[in-house]
Amino acid sequence: MAAKAFQKIFTKITQITKATCSLKATGIGYDELASVNGKLAQVVKIIGDEVTLQVFSGTEGIPTDAEVVFMGKAPALKVGDQLVGRFFNAYGESIDGGPAPEGKEVEIGGPSVNPVRRKQPSELIATGIAGIDLNNTLVTGQKIPFFADPDQPFNQVMAMVALRAESDKIILGGMGMTNDDYLFFKNTFSNAGALDRIISFINTTEDPSVERILIPDMALTAAEYFAVEKHEKVLVLLTDMTNYADALAIVSNRMDQIPSKDSMPGSLYSDLAKIYEKAVQFPDGGSITIIAVTTLSGGDITHAVPDNTGYITEGQLYLRRDSDIGKVIVDPFRSLSRLKQLVTGKKTREDHPQVMNAAIRLYADAANAKTKMENGFDLTDYDSRTLAFAKAYSDKLLAIDVNLNTTEMLDVAWDLFATHFTTAEVNIKQNLVDKYWKNK
């Protein structure tokens, strides 16, 4: 790396640990980037003239006489329209063989939006998946994760959501993604002819894990450019945030910080909030919506990562394999979109909230009937009908391969109601029943 006028070069390292190295240097700014023998590093501690650097890719092979070049700036991304369609690594460097991006250099992890300059989210994002659009409607400016077990097809669902959602830009932040999944995303996006609105920042399992902590900030810095300067609707996909948290834990551990719950750093809540709170709706139409993945270990949502995430995000989505129909569905019981009431029945047809609740209630009755059946009790006629309804409901609406608009979803739901139930059992406001009930 050629030295420039403003760069400071040192060659005497005094201390090396697995992830950090320290040296005597002066005039260094906090958070500043440096390169240590060509490896990128960031200032994490300054005590007098001793500067501690966190080396993102690990300190293997760094000698005590390594050349340390300070760059006089924090990690930054060159933003501009030519980012579109490209794949980058955690440092914002090209990994698709294309040219290095050019444009305005913006420091990543920038300041927060003034809360009084935000607008209340009110625009629906249609995905075609009824388990989402009907039961857990997403809104622009929302932040919501999938809570999924590692074996669930969350990346496929996310790719589908990304391609179907009406957005101007899709930004993918991949953290600790397997190379296979990276190629899956790349192929899916190319095959769909969607590369003209997609930007990807990818850290695969082959890359050093600490680099992952840069990915969300890179993705969101690019997102802010398009949302703020171009007033575009940007959808940011972050997978998998548990890997991000694990990388934070590694760093905090190597810096001798006292861990809190589940060996996570005490600042985990703030660290995650800084990322998720970048989701925003601006009054001029620009917005950033974040859909993330948090993988769970054994479905445990009390673990520090999903727990803190749940307090930050506006709901969560769960996937489940429904053995009755042999397909993956969006679980209607535990999934929740906190912002759905801002759009359901307002931006969608008036009967949406009532139909949604009635269907879930009947589905819950079916779950009770199923328990009864499994315990060897006799089923009533109503029980049998709820079971039949549940199967059809799963197959025609909850399954993730469904692709309908919300009005069609509501019509399907009314159709299922009329097939299996009486109006009294469905228990929806009379004026809606009069209008939408399909006589069989």
Added chain:
Amino acid sequence: MATKGVVKGIVSNLVTVEVNDAVSQNEICYISVGGTQLMSEVIKVIGKNAYVQVFESTRGMRVGDEAVFKGHMLEVTLGPGMLSRNYDGLQNDLDKMQGVFLKRGEYTYPLQDEDLWEFKPVAKVGDCVMAGDWLGEVDENHQPHKIMVPFVFEGTFTIKSVVGEGQYRVIDTIAVLTDETGHDVNVNMVQKWPVKRAITCYKAKPRPFKLLKTGVRTMDTLNPIVEGGTGFIPGPFGTGKTVMQHAISKQAEADIVIIAACGERANEVVEIFAEFPHLDDPHTGRKLMERTIIIANTSNMPVAAREASVYTAMTIAEYYRSMGLKVLLMADSTSRWAQALREMSNRLEELPGPDAFPMDLSAVVANFYARAGYVELNNGKTGSVTFIGTVSPAGGNLKEPVTENTKKVARCFYALEQDRADRKRYPAINPIDSYSKYLEYPEFQAYIAEHISPTWINKVNEIKTRMLRGKEISEQINILGDDGVPVEYHEIYWKSELIDFVILQQDAFDDVDAISPLERQEYMLDKVVDICHTNFDFDNFNEVSDFFKKLINVFKQMNYSEFESANFEQFNTEIFTLLQTHVKK
């Protein structure tokens, strides 16, 4: 000469500054980074080194950057013009800030220097006054905002002059006071006060006893909070903490409501910004925003300012209390505040307590809750700060340090429960674990006997006992099966379900049911208790559940109808008819 210093070390937002003169603990200083002044607070001093927490990002700070110490602690500016403002945790006016993004080092003045206020003197020349005594008042959004002798004044003063009725700016002198040594001091409408110190310009702090009506039945009826009382709401995510908080802040019969959004979602604050200016105050008919102050330090704003935000909110609350007003302070969430303390304690390399929280967490929490209260002012008037905090327990487990330490000091406990939320029984407050210590206060019991009825407390205790009994029986039924227990057990169980559905559950999104006036709560409680005392005749357990399900359904319709309306009375008749079908003759 102000004390100066230079930066010697930086670890995230903890900065070591070598000083050239005296500094005091919690003193404020400004560190200059590339021409931008960053506000910081001293949190530890060792020798010549002051350890300061910076309220902003320290990106780009260098060893050798200069710091100037201000000689005072973190202060808020108090005066007319704070109502309906949106502040950050350090009392910067968010609306005055330029641009979409918060700029580091941008500090905005919380008041409006040029606005004119209609001042009316209440003190006369020659009066002998002390800190906190009222000199006059201005009308701030229809609240009598008292202009007081600044709280920092020590000793007694004689009023030398006070201006007549008229329009003045906050910075105009409205009175001249003479101290004991004959020196004159000018007083205007603005004063400052350090946030970490309680304002104690009052005569006495008696035990609180007046019911603070919230219109939420599970609070008012079952576990009432009082004017000047303290309460907390712990709950896992998704159990309705925010809906509950918003309901209380919309409906509570308080003069001033202060909402401290401490480390929570920005969109939730935006919801308040969007809704409150349009919502009517159920007690005065004016807009809710007029009586509200929002302190917004959302989760993505700097952590150190998050810690300050709850103190800023409390100090503003105490200021309005000194005017003889009823103030309600809501903090969402105190867990985020405790986490901010933990992050700093960690950087200071203090030995950690449980879950890595600082060892003095319990003392910090206790001191904070102690600042709430009902006070008798020097002039005999009364005022109150009622404090309700939420707690976000990690993993929904109530055996964690923040919940446990809060439980020691808060007198009301509203336990939100995942299980109730899953069954859509909102508000999801567990009726058995939750409590209000005020029910045991003889002062409160006397107040209720006088203002509601002498038998009220007995009825409340009775339904609590019934809820517990109902739960025990439901567990027995689960083990033994429906026909494994006598039919009477089913009746007792369903009577507790009736209490649950009619009294405890409430629809916060329904215009009528959302707010239940005390008169209505009394009527419904009497009605439900009467039914609980009625002996019924049932042949089998199916009859019991069928009957009570019908009864509950009619009662729910009644809850959705305007009190004493034709509809309401019609449901009343329906209930009467229904009861006759099974009353023991």
